[in-house]
Each structure stands twice: as C-alpha cells, then as structure tokens.
Amino acid sequence: xxxxxxxxxxxxxxxxxxxxxxxxxxxxxxxxxxxxxxxxxxxxxxxxxxxxxxxxxxxxxxxxxxxxxxxxxxxxxxxxxxxxxxxxxxxxxxxxxxxxxxxxxxxxxxxxxxxxxxxxxxxxxxxxxxxxxxxxxxxxxxxxxxxxxxxxxxxxxxxxxxxxxxxxxxxxxxxxxxxxxxxxxxxxxxxxxxxxxxxxxxxxxxxxxxxxxxxxxxxxxxxxxxxxxxxxxxxxxxxxxxxxxxxxxxxxxxxxxxxxxxxxxxxxxxxxxxxxxxxxxxxxxxxxxxxxxxxxxxxxxxxxxxxxxxxxxxxxxxxxxxxxxxxxxxxxxxxxxxxxxxxxxxxxxxxxxxxxxxxxxxxxxxxxxxxxxxxxxxxxxxxxxxxxxxxxxxxxxxxxxxxxxxxxxxxxxxxxxxxxxxxxxxxxxxxxxxxxxxxxxxxxxxxxxxxxxxxxxxxxxxxxxxxxxxxxxxxxxxxxxxxxxxxxxxxxxxxxxxxxxxxxxxxxxxxxxxxxxx
Ligand code: EPZ
Numbered sequence: 390x391x392x393x394x395x396x397x398x399x400x401x402x403x404x405x406x407x408x409x410x411x412x413x414x415x416x417x418x419x420x421x422x423x424x425x426x427x428x429x430x431x432x433x434x435x436x437x438x439x440x441x442x443x444x445x446x447x448x449x450x451x452x453x454x455x456x457x458x459x460x461x462x463x464x465x466x467x468x469x470x471x472x473x474x475x476x477x478x479x480x481x482x483x484x485x486x487x488x489x490x491x492x493x494x495x496x497x498x499x500x501x502x503x504x505x506x507x508x509x510x511x512x513x514x515x516x517x518x519x520x521x522x523x524x525x526x527x528x529x530x531x532x533x534x535x536x537x538x539x540x541x542x543x544x545x546x547x548x549x550x551x552x553x554x555x556x557x558x559x560x561x562x563x564x565x566x567x568x569x570x571x572x573x574x575x576x577x578x579x580x581x582x583x584x585x586x587x588x589x590x591x592x593x594x595x596x597x598x599x600x601x602x603x604x605x606x607x608x609x610x611x612x613x614x615x616x617x618x619x620x621x622x623x624x625x626x627x628x629x630x631x632x633x634x635x636x637x638x639x640x641x642x643x644x645x646x647x648x649x650x651x652x653x654x655x656x657x658x659x660x661x662x663x664x665x666x667x668x669x670x671x672x673x674x675x676x677x678x679x680x681x682x683x684x685x686x687x688x689x690x691x692x693x694x695x696x697x698x699x700x701x702x703x704x705x706x707x708x709x710x711x712x713x714x715x716x717x718x719x720x721x722x723x724x725x726x727x728x729x730x731x732x733x734x735x736x737x738x739x740x741x742x743x744x745x746x747x748x749x750x751x752x753x754x755x756x757x758x759x760x761x762x763x764x765x766x767x768x769x770x771x772x773x774x775x776x777x778x779x780x781x782x783x784x785x786x787x788x789x790x791x792x793x794x795x796x797x798x799x800x801x802x803x804x805x806x807x808x809x810x811x812x813x814x815x816x817x818x819x820x821x822x823x824x825x826x827x828x829x830x831x832x833x834x835x836x837x838x839x840x841x842x843x844x845x846x847x848x849x850x851x852x853x854x855x856x857x858x859x860x861x862x863x864x865x866x867x868x869x870x871x872x873x874x875x876x877x878x879x880x881x882x883x884x885x886x887x888x889x890x891x892x893x894x895x896x897x898x899x900x901x902x903x904x905x906x907x
Pocket of ligand 1: 446543546547548549550552554636637809855
C-alpha cells in the first residue's frame, strides 16, 4: 500500500477506523523537557539494516491547512503525528474551532472544520512554525477574512511574506501588516540603527527585516503584535486574477493555490514552485472538488469553486528525511535500505552521491539501497560541489547534512546556499568537531579528508532543524563522544530519529541535560 502516494478520494461516511483518544491536549511542559534533552552519540559507527520513512512534514502542514477549505471532514493517513510541527499545526486548527480526531498508532488524523468560527489562529502556536501562515489562504477563501500572526519557523534567513501579501491582493484581498512599534524601539536593519517609518509599500519587506531584528534585539513586544489583517475587498469573496511570483516560493505558491481554489473565476499563477509538496496539495484540492491544473510546472491555472468537500488522503513519505538517511549511510560508509521513497524526488542527491562513489540501487518501486561500504568505494568518497535551488534543483533542506558528509570526503567541495541567506549556522558547530570549512557570504569551502575519521567528538548546539541533523550525522563518525543540545529543533522535522538510528546500530542516547550542559 505504501507505494500509492498521496491518493485522495471522497470520504465515505463512517468508513473510518476512529481513534483511541479524543483531542489530545499537548502539554507545553513536554516542549520544555524536549528543549532540555540532549543527544549523546559515540562514534565512529557503521550502520546496517532498513529504515522506514515517515510521512512528509512539509506536505502534512499544507494539507492540514487545506482542510480549512473543506465543508466536511478530511481523513489524512500516514501523518507524522510525532513531530512538534504537526502538533503546532493541529493546535492552530483547533484554535480556529476545527474538531480534530487523532490516532497516533495509525498515524491518522480526522479533521472537521464545520465548527470553525474564528479567523484569527492562536498567535503563540503561529510563532512556532512557518507553515502556520499558510492558513491565511484558506481562511480568506472560505470566510472572506483572516487575521494571522507573522510566521515563526527556523531562523535560516530573511523570510518575508511579501509574495503572499501581493498574491492575495491580486486575488482581490485588502491586506495590511500591523506592528506596534514603541517610540523607544529602534530597529536594527542589517548594521544600521533606524527608526521605522510604517508605510504601506514597505510593510511586507519590513515583515522580513523586523523578524530579523526581533531575533537580534530579543524584543518580544514587537514580535507578539506582528499580524497580517486581510479581508476580501469586495466584502463577498476572493476573485480570480493573475500573479507572477518573483521567486518560486513553496509556501506562497501553496497558500495562493488554496486561496484561488475558492475564488470567483480563473486564476493564473506563474513562476510557481514545482516541489512535490505542491503536487500533493493540488491532488488533495482536486479530490476535494477543486480545479487546479499545471501542478509540477511553473504555471498554475485554477478555476475557483464556491464549495469544496472533504476527502481521504495519504501523506507521501518525507523526501528530506529519506535524503538524510541516504547521507547517514554515506557518511558512516555503510549499506542501508530506505523505504518508502520516491527516487525522482531525490534525483539531485542521488546524482551527487554517485559522483562521490556511493552505490545506489533501486530494490523495488519504493525502496532504495545506499552503499558506501569500503568494499564498494575503494579508499574514500570523493567531494563534490553543491548549489541549492528550488525543485528540481538540489534541496536547501539537505544542504546542512550534505556539508557534514563533505567534511569526511577527500578533496575540497564548494557548497553554495542560494535559497536562504543565513543557512550556514551549522558550520560553526561542525568546526568544533575539527571540520575545516571556510565561509564567505552564503558559500562555504569544505576541505575534505583522506580518511573519514578525522573528526572528534565535542559539545554542540543545534540552532535549527536541518542544521541540527547535520550535527547528528557528523557525531556518528566523530571519534569519541558528541553531545548535542537544542534538539527540540530536530524533533520539529524528524520523527524518532534517535530510535531509527539505534535500530541501524548507532550508539545514540537521548537524555535530560543538567542546566549546566544547556
Ligand atoms: C518551504 O519553506 C519549506 N517549509 C522549507 O523547509 C524549505 O526549505 C523551503 O520551502 C524551500 O524548499 C515548509 O514547507 C513548511 P520559500 P518556505 O517561501 O515556503 C523567499 C524545513 O527544514 N520568499 O520557498 O518558507 C524567502 O525569503 C523547512 O523543513 C520571499 O522573498 O520557503 C526565501 O529566500 C525550512 N517572499 C525563498 O523565498 C515571500 O513572500 C524560499 O522560501 C516568500 C518567500
């Protein structure tokens, strides 16, 4: 069954294996404990065996947001329910009045949005994830109004929302961003101290810069009040239109797709994202009665419908988690198999690993075997150059774990991060393990090694999701003990990472850190 990815079909009444528990309350206490946990890894190690891949985090987040469009229940299978991002999205839906039935064991979530009576999701939950912002599209489309907090998520660069705002305006929405700026609060824009002048034209850009400033100036007052207020300008609903995205943003594409699917008339979106998650969303929308054409290409044509019904949907496997385990096999010079995985979603990585000297075998429809065992790769894996770019280019989410691998390959490699402007934070931590990396702007020059075990264990801190997993991979091959704190970031996007690695033979333990270790 795992092979039939993201199928969706109209929901048959009462055909559901209903959940054990009702509306689990997510104890915030849990989060703190998570924050205080560390991972202790003893290396170097070799892995072997098979690893199952969970449902896609990024697909689940936009599919869960899309349930807000549906006038009756949606049943999602294979949802990575153990991720803190999934839980944050469920809290956002619940804060709007959606009814959620959850089956952790079967990885099933039943969402009924009939009871949605609010258009302002819980701000606190919004701050936890980027994906929460996607709800602005379906709320506007279905209820003609939305008041949404500016998104949180990984601090990997300026993450403005200007494309969302301008795209929604092109669909007939009136949109503004509010900030409460206190006179004594000056913003640090880049290396300049400036007193903000709030005017319509740069509010969206401000959205990005202000976020940055909040992080550096640690001024929560402002953060709490950054919101986007939107309503349909004609007071009736959104209207079909055309919009060209300056950059093929995944989130903006998904949000505008959802908004346009219930707009009056036809919408044409050009230079859109082509990521597999966008195709998953289009499949879900079409099976809920929408008319979305062109997903996977750089142009979308959407004929709006006045109502969408619910559907049953299977969340496809997480291509980034699969790619991470392929890199784990390479960095530990191991042979492991991975499934379910869609090879075409990872063709860039597969090409690079083959250049390095790995042997990649497709065992069957959805299983890949990655081998980097010495018998297969003679002396050492070779380095390679990487430049991240939107799909089908090399995924930016795999850049940090790929860099960890390159620190163990022979020869030097150039890693260019072109999607986010501050996604090299993991370099500092890898250097603590003895990695030789030079950074200039968004480009890193990685000096490899003739032998892989040139890294040595140390105490590290994860600062974001993918940067955190890069430290785990490096810890698997570093001599001695590596301790990683800040692993709450990793739990946002990897379900049971330590357990899966233990099953592959890694010596990795999760423990509560003493305050001094944090
Ligand atoms: C999605 O983020 C993913 N997140 C990210 O995964 C992923 O890295 C990214 O796409 C790129 O593949 C989710 O799906 C929840 P973007 P998103 O909008 O949508 C600029 C992970 O680790 N931009 O495609 O936020 C922006 O600044 C996460 O799982 C604008 O300029 O990414 C960035 O440079 C991290 N204006 C670029 O586009 C806008 O209005 C790409 O961002 C929006 C974006």
